[in-house]
Amino acid sequence: MDPVSEIRQRRREEDDTETVPKRSLTKRLEKLDFYPKIGDDYVIKTESGGYVSVISSILMIILFISELISFMSVRREERITIDHTLSEKLQINFNVSLFEIPCDKASIDLMDISGQQQMGVISRIVKIDLDEANKPVNAAFSSVLEEDKLDKNCGSCFGADVSNKCCNSCSELRNAYLKRGWDTWFIDYYAPQCRKDQPDRSSRVPAKGCMVWGVLEVNKVSGNFHIAAGHAQNRDSRHVHSFSPSQIFSFNVTHHIEKLSFGDFIPGTPNPLDSHDMVAAELVSHNYYLKIVPTVYTNATSQVLSNQYSVYEVSRPVQMSAFGQITSLPGVFFVYDITPFMHSISERHMSLAHFLVRICAVIGGVAAIAKLLDTIMYYRAKV
Structure with missing residues (x-):
């Protein structure tokens, strides 16, 4: 007896030893099987089928890696809406x-x-x-020039007295001059309040x-x-x-x-x-013109209300007239304008369930197409 006949005989003997209830349940489940099996004796393997299997396997691996990268990456969604946050402060x-x-x-x-x-x-x-x-x-002297240092005595306001007010610091003296509309550069260099407010320059x-x-x-x-x-x-x-x-x-x-x-x-x-x-x-007087766009950024854990901006810059030469007047002020100017629109940016990750569904679709789709190609190639070879 050949080996195949022996295997079939052994399976029949095992089936005969099963109990009747178990055999009945097995028969019922077999009727519900949507995927009927074909014995190895009836399977035909071809060279073209081997090529299709190798190519489809490589394609499955490539698509799986692509889906995995997509699953691990972040997708940005952007849209424009009306800004309703005009009551907020702007932080620079x-x-x-x-x-x-x-x-x-x-x-x-x-x-x-x-x-x-x-x-x-x-x-x-x-x-x-x-x-x-x-x-x-x-570094130890940073911003010291801008701080007020009060004196116990009543300092002179040098002609800018306001209601017998004392000018004990450079800041108070400067404010008194500004209220009169006077220039302050002279007192900044010669008034005792301003000179004593400055740090010891011998160690600077x-x-x-x-x-x-x-x-x-x-x-x-x-x-x-x-x-x-x-x-x-x-x-x-x-x-x-x-x-x-x-x-x-x-x-x-x-x-x-x-x-x-x-x-x-x-x-x-x-x-x-x-x-x-x-x-x-x-x-020159250098100007930056900024167009600010309110922006809300949302990710999986937080939301940030911020701003983006675009910019263009212009330099204007500073010229002095014969009377000592200048056409513009030497400095760096940031001129900003705020748009009434809001730019919404949302970062989203693919869910695990979505990822699994896409993987199943990729594997199933490639397998189905490969099976179709193999069948077509097999029947064409028979013709």
Whole structure:
């Protein structure tokens, strides 16, 4: 008896030893089998079928890897909506280095179209002197020039007395002069209050430039902030800066912007002015015009309300008339405008269930197509 006949005989003997209830249940389940089996004796294998199997297996592996990469990656969805957050504040984060203007000559001011102004901002601002090599020096003296140091005695206001008010600090004396509309550059250099407020320069390394960094919170309306030479004041409803006319040609606005952003950091979204350099070959007023787009970034764990912006820049030469008036102010100006639209960015991951469904579809689809091709090739070979 050949081996195949022996196997069939053994299977019949095993079936005869089964109990009747078990055989009955097995028969019922066999009727529900949607996938009838074909004995090995009736299977025909061909060379073309081997090629189809190898190619389909490679294709399955490639598609599986592709789906796995898609499952592990993040998909971004973006859309534009109307901005309803105009009541919020706008946070400005900046780090700007001016290489030719010392910290005691630089003033940070901001204003907006609602009429609000802040001159000589020092809150949440740090100034660090830079040397000839543009390296930080005198870190211990940062921002000391902007602080008020009160005296126990009543200091003179030098002709700008307001209701017998004492001017014990440089800030008080400067404010008294500003209320009169007088220039302050003289008292900044010669008034005892201002001279004693300055740190001991004998222990300082001579400063050539200034690195200014910090955070500003402004109304969410169009406006500007700037870092400019001189001390800011409001004279006849005009924003002006006072400094000695002989100093103006030393105010070169060559600068480096290490960081400029509006709001919190958005992953995967660089800021156009980060690590930006500008070299001024002459005395200029350099303007950055920013178009700010409110942005909401959402991922699986959090939501960030921030802003993106686009920018273009313009330099205007500073010229002085015969009467000592200048056409524009030497400094770096950031003029921003806020759009009424909001850019929504959503990061989404493929779910595990979706991934499994796609894998099953890939494997099943490739297997079905391979079976169809194999059948076609087999019957064509028989013809």
